[in-house]
Amino acid sequence: MLIATALEKRFGAVRALAGLDLTINAGEFFALLGGSGSGKSTLLRVLAGFEAPDAGALTLDGQDLLPVPPWARPINMMFQSYALFPHMNVAENIAYGLKRAGVAGEERRSRIGAVLDLVGLQGLEARKPQQLSGGQKQRVALARSLVMRPRWLLLDEPMAALDAGLRERTGLELRALQRKTGAAFIMVTHDQQEALALADRIAVLEAGRVAQIGPPQEVYARPATRFVARFLGAANVLEGRMQDDAFESAEAGGVIASGLPTDTIAIALRAEQIRLTGADEAPCITGILEDAAFRGDDWLLIIRLQGGASLRVVHNAPPPAPGSIVGVAWGAASVVPLFA
Numbered sequence: 001m002l003i004a005t006a007l008e009k010r011f012g013a014v015r016a017l018a019g020l021d022l023t024i025n026a027g028e029f030f031a032l033l034g035g036s037g038s039g040k041s042t043l044l045r046v047l048a049g050f051e052a053p054d055a056g057a058l059t060l061d062g063q064d065l066l067p068v069p070p071w072a073r074p075i076n077m078m079f080q081s082y083a084l085f086p087h088m089n090v091a092e093n094i095a096y097g098l099k100r101a102g103v104a105g106e107e108r109r110s111r112i113g114a115v116l117d118l119v120g121l122q123g124l125e126a127r128k129p130q131q132l133s134g135g136q137k138q139r140v141a142l143a144r145s146l147v148m149r150p151r152w153l154l155l156d157e158p159m160a161a162l163d164a165g166l167r168e169r170t171g172l173e174l175r176a177l178q179r180k181t182g183a184a185f186i187m188v189t190h191d192q193q194e195a196l197a198l199a200d201r202i203a204v205l206e207a208g209r210v211a212q213i214g215p216p217q218e219v220y221a222r223p224a225t226r227f228v229a230r231f232l233g234a235a236n237v238l239e240g241r242m243q244d245d246a247f248e249s250a251e252a253g254g255v256i257a258s259g260l261p262t263d264t265i266a267i268a269l270r271a272e273q274i275r276l277t278g279a280d281e282a283p284c285i286t287g288i289l290e291d292a293a294f295r296g297d298d299w300l301l302i303i304r305l306q307g308g309a310s311l312r313v314v315h316n317a318p319p320p321a322p323g324s325i326v327g328v329a330w331g332a333a334s335v336v337p338l339f340a
Contacts, residue, residue: 001025002065002152002184004049007056009042009208016042017053017251017274018208024186026061026151029178031195032188032218034205035231040188043053043205044154045048048077049187060152071100076150078155084129090116093123093321101148115147119179134163135170143176146181153178155187159194168192171198177235192232196220225340235337236269236311247335253306254285257335264337271300271312276319276326287311292319303328 002024024030033041045051046058049070058065065073065274076097084093091112098108116122120141122291129137132245137305138158145153153210158174159167175198178185189195196216203213212224223229226237238256240249246258247267275285287305292315300315303326313328320326 002063003057003059004047005057005059006041007043007046007058008054009039009046009051010054016208017046017056019280020056020205020209022203022210022213024184026184027182027198029175029185030187031199031202032186033190033192033195033202035190037207039208040205041156042208044077044156044186044188047152048075048154049073050077055196074150075152075154076145076148077154078141078145078156078158080127080160084136084137084140084181089126089128090121090132090140093129093140094147095324097144097148111147111149115143116179118146119143120173129311137337138170142177146177146183149181152182152184152186155185157189159189159191160186167194170180174198204232206231222336223268223338226266226268226338229288229336229338233270234312235336236271236274236309237248238267238269238309239266247310247337249307251305251307251309252285252288252311253309256285257332259332260335260337263339265340266338267313268336268338269330269334272313274313274328274330276301276313276315277329281327281329284329286325286327288321289322289324289326291322 007017021041032043034040040225042051046053066103094112094115095108098111116125118140121143124136157168171194199216201214202216202219204211204219206227210218212228223232223235229235229237233318237247238252240247240256242260242262242264244250246255247264249256259324285305287303289301290304292311293300293304299315299319301315301319303311303313305311311328
């Protein structure tokens, strides 16, 4: 188990890590998700030993990890740029860490062959990096890390250089590799869909702290704060207050829900959980359809509510014309109370 406690890291006036607490279990696929400047890449470098925190503790299975240099930690890191040696071929790039670790020739060749088979690069051993596609370079970088048989593998935006179609396929292969090796994968990514699809748990970082942590389905369905709701899946957030068991939102122009906790200060609504009401239905609230964008399987609608708030709605049929007055409604279970 890897435990970070009250980690602090500053770069001049910038506080990259602000008392961060985090626990990651052995053998899990864990994703660190957050915007630029949230601290996720700094945290990855602290875990790898490339950066020393200004304060806090870092332990691995009870052992203090901070005095341990990077090369002595049971942790490998795959860099976003892949960092392949251009003058070495595939086999030589993969063998580099093994040579530095003093692994003998026969054992080294056996492990290189096994990892080439694992990542599907058989027959490409003699190629140089400039002769490889982006996906193949990614596999070489991954193989170079896996050949060291790390218990923990850090992945810094591992699929950022790949096109959309290749990203999806490679991501699923990456998850399968993690299951097969049993190593813990800790992945930093900007891509929300990537994190939701691959990780056993995710941590959403904000300003150097963990804003929320949990299984992807749980964090997506029940965001804990306004930031998490807006960042993960771009939920609608409506401000308001509880009045006589009803949540009233001036910016929405009416009562949104009832029966919420008395300390609710805002609510989150996912765009896909809102529906347009028919002419014979009593709408929860009304607004003006400002814009509609066709996305292939559905339409994204922007509806301006009576109080001025803008509502994102996913609609599965051709919508009314822009400028139309529409009603919107949702189920009580779709309303997520927010307290921060």
